[in-house]
Amino acid sequence: MTQAPHSEVLAIKYAETVSPDREHFLMGHDPHDGPHPISYFLWLIRHENGLVLVDTGFGERAAAERGRTLLRDPLDALASLGVQAEDIETVVLTHMHYDHAGSVGRFPNATVIVQERELAYAAGPAMRHPACRKAFDVEDVTDVVRTLYDGRIYPVSGDRHLFPGISVHLVGGHSKGLQVVRVETDAGRLVIASDATHFYETAMEGDPFPVLCEMPAYLEGFDRLFELADDPNLVVPGHDERVLSLFPALPGDPNVLELHKGPLVPTPFAGRRMPVVREP
Template identity: 30%
Template sequence: MTAPYVVTIAKYGTRSTLRSDVYLNHHLYHEADGPIDMDYFFWVIRNDETTIVVDTGYSRQGGEARKRTTLMSPPELFAALGVDPATSPDIILTHAHYDHMGNLDHFPSSTIYMSRVEYEFWTGANAKQVLFHHSIEDSEMDGLAAAFAEGRVRFLDESPEIAPGIEVIEIGGHTPGQAIVKVDTAVGVVLLASDSAHYYEEYEADMPFMAVADLVRMYDGFALVREMVASGEVQHVVSGHDPSTLDRFTRVDGELHALVATVGEVR
């Protein structure tokens, strides 16, 4: 029997913006605009036998180009968490935005699991226009391209089981192949919502994020998360960017207290 996992939530960056810059058609809510912060995370799933990385954050160069505040570069934070690229941990890529795949080259021998639809979109005919519109540089796709050329990319439709107790579900919405991750832990099932729910109020109040590939699928994703919680299928939801996320779980002790929390660890 597979030992339950512990999920580590690692905050590596942040920024401050406005609610009208975050929520699609914010003026339709008839609420005052105001400041809102956005935190940037990656996640690590571990038990005694397995370490799996979920997303790899933005590169320092990518963060600087977009005026994001880097609190600790993801490679440094991975090292502080004891995640060694030399051990080739599997990587689940929830989607191919710059802040989720910017350090794939830090794991040069890891296998990457992702949606086929997601990969084909970002490497397809329309990718150049989308990359330009979102100020995404071609270099940020290099790590993914190299992994594919080396045969290290596995698509979810052909490799649905990453490991026992870990389920990756493609739901789309934010991007064509946006995925979420369910993880069995000792305190219940944890849902890594990634950018299917940047903020908790997105799925709680049906408030779509401003960057969306398919609005109907985004709403369907909100409904799916709510159903999982209401039915008891999921006990803990981890958002993709909400600044309240770390405080909802167990902060680690020591130097990483401000940046890292865990869920699933029995103390």
């Protein structure tokens, strides 16, 4: 069996905020309700055939409307790495919440990979309900629909191999069509978990983020993450600031992390027992 080529994976922090602990855990994680930081990331995959951008982040408008601190525009963050928006040929949207799917139209040459059920959910009748649409942005959803009409949306249904060593896997739960990304790296098969686990505690304690649409799928998704990864340390949460200290930073930029090199020290997932059944 031919081994898949290894890719580089960069986590790029572009925004942050701090809010009460209770806002991040459905079951009330901390009885003292201390402040809880949240980091916002993009992920850039460099593979043998080009670049894959996982999520597109949000810009100044959404940051102002939602009270987030924008450290740098996502396009500026990419430019600092020598990558222009026109260079991106593939975008994977893990889901269509505002902090993951803003600015899709700013990548004019990209084919955008999104789950069919996420498209249907984000533009469907459930959005009549404020509780369902809270994490969506109508302008971002409209931008995705325009991209669909441009013929640049590639909808997938379930798991799909995109390139050698790069695949997407449907987990749902947090949003109808939430997908995670698995990448073959020098450190092993790494999983960009996105919002399948916001923080290390989310999966370790089985305590979901309070924005969700399918509780059983959300909880079952925790096991799925570890079925996909070669090592529990290679499951990377979507919003945990500790990723910044656990993985090596790109020289000269502490907000860009070289995930493909593996963690510097064991992560909080290190003690989690791996599932008996593993995904090939």
